[in-house]
Amino acid sequence: MHTVIIIGGGPAGCEAAYQLASDGIQVHLIEKNNETGGNLNNWYQLFPDRKNAQDLNKRLQEQLNHPGITLHLGMEPSRVEKDGQGRFSVSLSDGSLLEGDALLVATGFKTFDAKRKEEYGYGIYENVVTSVDLENMFRNHAIRTSKGDVPRRIGIIHCVGSRDEKVCNFHCSKLCCITGVKQAIELREMLPESEIFCFYMDMRMFGPGYEEMYREAQEKYNIKFIRGRLSEAAENREHQVQVKVEDTLLGRPLRVTLDLMVLLVGMEASNETQGMARELGVKLAPSGFILPLDPHYGNNLTGEKGVFITGCCSAPMNLTDTLNDARSAAVCITRYLNMK
Amino acid sequence: MNLEGKQQVWKDYQKEIADDRYYYARSCIRQTFFPGSEWAYLDILKNKLGKDVLDDPRHTTCTGIGYHSDVVPVQTIMTVVARHFALMTEAGYENITPSCITSFGIYTEILETWAHHPEIEEQIREYLWKATGREFKKPKNLAHTSDIIYKFREDIAAQARYKLVDVHTGRQLRGVDHIGCHYAKMFPSKGIGGAEFPAVLSGMISSWGGDVVDYPERRHCCGFGFRQYLVMANRGYSVANSKKKFESMRPYEPDFIVANCPGCAMFLDKWQYTISEMEGTTYGQDGYGIPVLTYEELAGLVLGYDPWELGLQMHQVAVEPLLDKMGIAYDPEMKYRTKEGKDIGRPKCPTYLKV
Incomplete structure (x- = not known):
């Protein structure tokens, strides 16, 4: 069974985790805070339908109960390495080590100071x-x-x-x-x-x-x-x-x-987004967000094989687009793993 | 208002200010309208703080007023400033301290331009050499003279004879700080406290015992604006800007205004008379205006200089209400006399403004 490591438990990371797990892939989801949801936790209602933001948040959290998902809350990746066979190992802040066949960066944005x-x-x-x-x-x-x-x-x-x-x-x-x-x-x-x-x-x-x-x-x-x-x-x-x-x-x-x-x-790109870009050697756009490999055909791809991106780490996007982008990333990763 | 927020901004905008050995660049306006100010500055630095300052008689106008009025081309003003740097270099100094905010802005702008366009600096060096046979080194440190007083504000406080406190009530005197536009609005990093919440004058007021008034039009221009004033038809615009500031600060009942730009000090002082003649409006207590001081004059008063030796009789708005509050002794009979007792004449009494 393939394993994917997702860094960032905001809406994009959560949705991608669920989609990948639903496809039979083992997922490790790493979130620095003690709860998932990211910036969504700060929101009251969503546009355009005025849905309660926490209803969506709750739904995304419930999806994480999927048995294929292992949640690592309050953890940050301290080191990310890739071996010659294209496998990734991620050291967490508590000293534990995760291994995976692909890495999905979902480290999102921060609001302007x-x-x-x-x-x-x-x-x-x-x-x-x-x-x-x-x-x-x-x-x-x-x-x-x-x-x-x-x-x-x-x-x-x-x-x-x-x-x-x-x-x-x-x-x-x-x-x-x-x-x-x-x-x-x-x-x-x-x-x-x-x-x-x-x-x-x-x-x-x-x-x-x-x-x-x-x-x-x-x-x-x-x-x-x-x-x-x-x-x-x-x-x-x-x-x-x-x-x-x-x-x-x-x-x-x-x-x-x-x-x-x-x-x-x-x-703006979050500090974690910029940090992961440096760690993984992927390019940043002039805006400071991660530059996708291609804006049309490779919006979830980076120049690094096995490293995928989703959500607002690559550009500002609304929740509709974020969730679509997460599903798109899951499709890309599944295809990549099947070709391995 | 959250003072901690302001203090964070002040921390973010600190600049390097040389500790000693200053080449002094006089101001056209300050030495004309506030002649006691420049004398007091030099006396404070030399005799109260023990600093080495060169007041060079060969120094000229920077031509800033002409430049901002489109009369003097940029190559000309750069060459004039290059000559100032040459005079500084020849005299063995490395730190230049202009008294005028316009000059400070001009020097800053030119040094920044040269930093980004070395070819322009080379061209100006050539012009200066051809015109005067002079060469120059760029200053190691550029600071406005208000930066220097700010740097030594606590040393001045330690020698103070008077505080910015009403001696009759013990109340802190309320001071409005007015920063010249060209001090930091063009290059925020070159001003203490930046452009939005500058600390250069408010820091002096606080150190000398006063309370700083922050009012809605604090950042607004005094209205000088070269073209507004130089073109007679535009002077109404200039007065209107000052009026906007006075109206905004009036509810706070300030005891004085302090400015670091000589032009601002002049207009905030003189326009109070103009507005009173135009509208019968005065902004101080009991028909007086709000006294307007240069920071050198304020430092001089705190240090116990004689008000008339500082040249405060040259002001349009009477300063006596402030002197009385601070408990400063002065001889009213000597206001319009020289040290030797010779009468220097006195201005006509305004219609509304009490003097």
Whole structure:
């Protein structure tokens, strides 16, 4: 029986593990945290159907009960080696050793550290939060300012750490636009009296149902979308956030005072993704994510034989694409093992 | 506001500042409008801190105002700056310390340009040689003079005769720090604390006992902006920018403003008079304005220099309310007299602004 070692227990790693195990392959799934789910653990609802994120998470976790899957929680690979016969051995942080016939990297992404956009004041101004912080607020059903008040005016800032030469990120994180729309609707549902603004560069509604959701946000939920990039934020005496934006459709500067400012943080390759790329000698794209062998025919392949990739370690992708990518990786690996 | 967050930013933006032996580059504006400032700076460094500073009479304008107004071409300003470096080299110094923020920005920009384009540096070396027969070494260390005072702020605090505290109430005096745009907005890594939360002046205020006011328009330009001011038709724009800042800082009731750019200090001081004449609005207490100081003047006051020797009578906004709060003794009769007692004349009394 063939064995595959998967590094990373986020949605991609979990789904790939299940698909491979269902094909009769023995799987070792390594996850650094004490639970699987990765970034999904931080999310409240999913777009476009507003599914509870933890329902999906739970389903993915239940799949891991498959007898072909051995889960290694709270473990990190300390060393990865490949022998002359194409077999991999992975040393874990507890000193144990795993062996496999193929390696699947599913180490995912990290969210952009909003403190790097100093002018937005995250970590300094009391009422500046990230989209991840907001998801946590949603989960606790507590959307409040630092003083405990209901925010009357909320601004959502798109493209924080994405498409931004100043922070050396030229890539689009792809999901922030629809996340902003989803979060604006969720805010409206929880705070029907509040004014909600989205400040965007472009609205990139790439997935099925996204454009409709964007339209609904404007027509049904009265979210105000303003095309213009935030130039500066400052805190006033009431701890509100005073922002300066150029409305690039009207060609006018705007100054708006917000009770709560949400930064839609972009996606970057996780430290583990970059570390595995170095360890395995696979190439990185200029964005910092792992470069697939071919964008059309080899999106789960790397230049290293037996090393496969899946999910957001190669590019930002939504959960639909992530799960599809995991299934695609499982097909690639099964075919590779059958030809061995 | 989370001070720890700010402190982390300050840690991220520390720069190397030479410890001694400075070649001083005077400022066109500062030595014209605040002549006591440059004298005080040199006196503090030489006689209070025991540093070696060369005040070179051969040094000229950097032509920055002309450059930013599109009057002086970039090759010309680079050659003028190259001559400054040559004067520094000939005098045996390696650390250059401009008094002007525009000059500091110009020097930084030119050194960065040369670092990325060595062929331009070679061309400028050739121009300088042909024009003057001079050669130069690039400075080992470039720091603005406010960086130097920041570096030695605790030494100054140790010698302080007065603190930034209201002696009548014990309240910390509230200081607004205004950083010149060309200090760090172009090259954040060259400024202490970076461009967004600079610490160069706020660090002085804190070390000398004051409380720093962080208000929404803190980062906003004073409105000088060369073309705004030099083109008379644009001056309304310049005043409007200063007004925006005053309106934003007024609710915090600041006791003083300190600036590290000579142009900013001038406009924040003079425009208070202009706005009062235009609108009858004043921003200080009881009809006074908010006193505007250069950091050298602030250091001088803390160290116990005579306010009139520092040249504070040259300010448009009266500084007496601040002197009274700090408990600084001064002779009102000597405000408009030379040391020898000769009358130097006095400005006309504004319509609204109390002086």
